Structures are given as structure tokens and as C-alpha cells.
Amino acid sequence: MVLAAQSRAPPRAGGAAGLLQKQPPPPPLFHEAAVWLRGFPGPHTVLFTSNRLGDLSTPNQSVSLTLVDPTGAAAPKPVLRPSPPDAAPMANGGTLVPGTGGAVVLIDYQGQGRRGGGLAALNVATGEVKDVVSRVGAGGGRFSSPNDVVIVPLPSRAQPAGANATSGRYAVALFSDPAYGFDQQFRTGEPDVGEYVWAVTLRLPPTPGPGPAAASAARRRWWPEAVGPARVVAGGFVRPNGLAISPDRRTAYISDTGYVSGGGTVSNGLIDTAMAGPPLRTWSSRPAAVYAFDLVFAGASPPSVVLDNRRMFAVADVGAPDGLHCDADGRLWSGEGDGVSAYEPDTGRLLLRVRPGAGGGARAEGVANFAIVGGGAGGGGLLVMGQEQAATAVRLPGLRAFNIDSWLD
Numbered sequence: 001m002v003l004a005a006q007s008r009a010p011p012r013a014g015g016a017a018g019l020l021q022k023q024p025p026p027p028p029l030f031h032e033a034a035v036w037l038r039g040f041p042g043p044h045t046v047l048f049t050s051n052r053l054g055d056l057s058t059p060n061q062s063v064s065l066t067l068v069d070p071t072g073a074a075a076p077k078p079v080l081r082p083s084p085p086d087a088a089p090m091a092n093g094g095t096l097v098p099g100t101g102g103a104v105v106l107i108d109y110q111g112q113g114r115r116g117g118g119l120a121a122l123n124v125a126t127g128e129v130k131d132v133v134s135r136v137g138a139g140g141g142r143f144s145s146p147n148d149v150v151i152v153p154l155p156s157r158a159q160p161a162g163a164n165a166t167s168g169r170y171a172v173a174l175f176s177d178p179a180y181g182f183d184q185q186f187r188t189g190e191p192d193v194g195e196y197v198w199a200v201t202l203r204l205p206p207t208p209g210p211g212p213a214a215a216s217a218a219r220r221r222w223w224p225e226a227v228g229p230a231r232v233v234a235g236g237f238v239r240p241n242g243l244a245i246s247p248d249r250r251t252a253y254i255s256d257t258g259y260v261s262g263g264g265t266v267s268n269g270l271i272d273t274a275m276a277g278p279p280l281r282t283w284s285s286r287p288a289a290v291y292a293f294d295l296v297f298a299g300a301s302p303p304s305v306v307l308d309n310r311r312m313f314a315v316a317d318v319g320a321p322d323g324l325h326c327d328a329d330g331r332l333w334s335g336e337g338d339g340v341s342a343y344e345p346d347t348g349r350l351l352l353r354v355r356p357g358a359g360g361g362a363r364a365e366g367v368a369n370f371a372i373v374g375g376g377a378g379g380g381g382l383l384v385m386g387q388e389q390a391a392t393a394v395r396l397p398g399l400r401a402f403n404i405d406s407w408l409d
Contacts, residue, residue, distance in 0.1 A: 070384040356392040
């Protein structure tokens with residue numbers, strides 16, 4: 001099935017006078033993250049990170065963060081500037097921190113120049129940022145340019161003794177670390193590490209007490225804390241990218257967007273992934289695929305996860321699969337070169353393709369990332385797609401967003 005979505009672009013400056021002269025294109029504000037904040041500050045608010053801004057041929061690049069209401073009820077507005085100002089350079093992917101009422105997001109930042117990337121927590125209410133992970137092990141090297149992240153709260157059986165809602169539960173953050181910062185020239189030098197997916201154990205903030213005052217105080221002070229160093233849980237990628245976890249916490253999905261990458265050579269059918277750098281281009285010999293893994297909770301200290309039984313799940317027909325999300329019914333959704341595709345969880349069979357911009361014979365547009373918003377008893381959920389210069393929303397009957405707080409068992 002193919003659906004054509006109607007774009008709900010943000011308001012643009014101009015007017016009658018602006019028609020007399022050529023206007024510059026609007027900035028690409030709707031690129032990555034695409035985190036539904038689940039009611040904070042509004043019922044449909046989605047956080048996007050922009051594509052690269054500034055001089056794209058030098059490290060002097062930046063990104064912005066934007067809140068948007070895909071229903072058109074409110075104009076998009078920038079998030080408060082990160083505090084401190086140099087926190088989380090080149091922010092990219094993101095995910096809600098469970099139990100924070102949508103006010104705290106864990107974001108990947110890709111680093112800049114010689115500064116490596118990492119994970120940081122962003123308080124959407126205040127703009128305050130706190131670093132969570134920034135080095136490979138104790139005194140280790142730098143991450144390349146972390147791209148996407150998911151948080152998996154450990155089930156009750158895997159929680160350490162004494163961990164509870166009052167003291168703070170444990171979770172694992174999985175994040176991809178491709179070398180795109182070197183491909184796109186905002187990182188300098190050479191990567192310290194390979195094309196891996198990493199895991200770091202987190203202690204989540206305690207659940208707030210009852211009442212609005214307690215919730216407000218929690219939004220001001222709640223931060224996840226890393227417990228132990230990050231460790232590699234998956235490799236063998238050209239450019240690891242999107243991540244998603246099935247609602248039953250049994251399957252992890254990871255996309256490889258090596259089809260769009262820089263550097264490297266192909267020799268005797270083998271891909272040399274040690275090299276990274278411009279020019280960024282497409283390679284028909286590199287993967288545009290989603291892999292599935294068994295997600296196993298390990299009783300180590302600190303508790304963590306193991307990714308096992310790697311298998312091919314799906315290959316994009318157009319472009320490469322970027323952002324990944326599971327809906328409440330376990331279907332995997334993937335942002336690709338001609339829109340967003342939905343796949344059956346057990347087989348990887350294509351179920352649906354949403355092609356924004358494809359109405360009237362127009363060419364469908366690519367989607368780097370997207371959010372699933374709402375759904376359930378009130379009707380179908382919204383699929384909110386980042387299309388660089390606009391956020392496109394389409395309502396789909398039967399679509400329901402998965403609630404990460406349901407994992408806080």
C-alpha cells in the first residue's frame with residue numbers, strides 16, 4: 001500500500017513583498033532525533049535536530065534543535081540554547097529518558113574538530129545539558145560521531161538488588177558510532193575506534209512523588225548516570241546508524257547506511273572501512289540494510305545486554321534505512337530514500353510504504369528520521385516525518401506509538 005502524505009511545513013517569513021525577490025531556501029531544521037515528548041510541553045510536540053548548518057567544507061558547522069507541533073496547532077520554536085553553550089556539539093539522534101514525563105532526552109552528539117562525540121542528557125524545559133558518556137573506557141579514545149540511541153530499561157528479573165522506583169532503576173543505552181563526522185568534515189584527524197554499536201549501563205532518575213510540584217522539581221534535577229564504561233556489543237558494519245527495540249524487549253534492530261558514506265575502497269569484494277572522509281557519496285556495493293539481533297539481558301556487574309544471532313532483516317529499495325522505530329504492535333518502521341517503510345516483525349516483509357511528496361506523480365522524498373505520535377482509543381497515530389525543510393504528518397488508522405514508560409516494570 002502506498003499513501004501520499006500532506007506536508008505541514010512550518011510558517012515561513014515573507015509575504016507579498018517577499019514575492020518580488022528570490023528567497024533563500026529555509027534551513028534544514030527537520031533532519032534527525034524526531035523524539036515525541038509524550039505531552040511535554042504539548043500533547044503532540046516532537047523534537048528535531050537539524051541537518052548541518054554553516055560552512056560545510058570546514059569543521060565550522062553547527063546544528064539547531066527545534067520543537068514542532070505536527071498538527072499545526074503551534075508554530076515550531078527553537079529549544080532553549082544548550083547550557084553550557086558548548087555542550088553536545090553537532091547533536092543528532094535522541095530518545096526519551098523513561099519516567100521523566102517527556103522533559104529529558106538522551107541525545108547523541110557527534111563532536112567537532114578534534115573533540116569526540118558522546119551521549120548527553122538534555123532537559124527540554126530548561127535547555128540544561130549534562131554529559132553522560134564522552135570517552136571510550138576510562139581514559140580511552142574518542143568516539144567518532146555517535147548517531148542514534150535507544151534506552152532499554154532492564155526487566156525486574158535483571159535489576160540489581162535494591163534497585164526500584166525510589167532509588168532509581170537500571171537501563172542500558174545502545175548507541176551507534178559511524179564515522180560520518182569525518183565523511184562530512186566536521187571531525188578532523190582520523191577515527192580512534194571502528195564502526196561499532198556500543199552499550200552503556202545507566203542508572204535512571206528516581207520516579208517523582210505525586211503532585212505537580214514534585215514533577216516540576218524532577219524536571220529541573222533529573223539526570224541519568226552512566227554506571228561503568230561503554231563497551232562494544234556489535235560490529236561488522238560499514239556505517240551503523242538507526243536503532244530500535246521491539247516492545248517485548250527480545251529483538252534489537254540496527255541499520256547499516258554504508259550505501260551513503262565517504263572514504264574507503266572496495267578490493268576483491270572486500271570493503272575497507274578503516275578509511276573515512278570526503279567525499280560523501282553512494283556506493284552500490286555497500287549495505288543499505290537492517291539487521292535483527294536477539295536481545296539478551298546479562299547478569300554482569302553492572303548489568304548489561306548481549307546482542308546475539310545477527311540476521312538480515314530487510315534491505316531498502318531506495319536509498320538506505322536510516323532512523324528506525326517500533327510501534328506498539330511490534331512493526332518496524334524505517335526512514336528511507338523514498339519515505340518511510342513498515343516491516344512485519346517476524347519476517348521482514350514490507351507491509352506499507354508512506355511516500356511524502358508523491359502525490360500527483362511527484363517524486364517521493366527521502367526521510368532521515370520520524371516519530372510515531374499517539375494513537376490508540378482516540379484513533380490512528382500520526383507518522384511525523386523529518387524532510388529537512390519541513391515536517392510532514394500523516395494519520396494512519398491502527399498506528400499506535402509504543403510507550404517506553406511501560407518498560408518500567
